[in-house]
Amino acid sequence: MVTENRLHNAISKIGRVSATDAKLKSQLVQLFVTDALETFQEQHGKFCQSLPLSSQQILLNNLQIEAEKLVGKYY
Numbered sequence: 742m743v744t745e746n747r748l749h750n751a752i753s754k755i756g757r758v759s760a761t762d763a764k765l766k767s768q769l770v771q772l773f774v775t776d777a778l779e780t781f782q783e784q785h786g787k788f789c790q791s792l793p794l795s796s797q798q799i800l801l802n803n804l805q806i807e808a809e810k811l812v813g814k815y816y
Contacts, residue, residue, distance in 0.1 A: 742777040743807040748815060751776060760816040773808045 751773040752758065758765045778801070782789060789797060 742781050743773075743804065743811055746816075747776055747780075748773055748808075748811055756787065758816065765813060770805070770808050770812050773812065774805055777804060777808065813814060 751769055754772060755765070755769060758769050760766075781804075789800070792800070
């Protein structure tokens with residue numbers, strides 16, 4: 742779900758981001774996470790809903806971490 746192609750799609754929606762623009766980088770990460778999460782829920786929604794809330798939060802946190810790592814590598 743957290744791929745360079747998905748990151749490029751997010752960049753195309755908001756434009757190029759300067760490595761020094763923390764606010765815009767944060768917006769990029771959130772757009773990236775939202776897009777990945779939507780796809781994940783489309784493909785695995787019933788499974789995700791069956792998990793305890795604590796496990797759902799862990800998945801979301803890991804998605805956020807991986808998105809931040811990829812954005813960090815890109816910028």
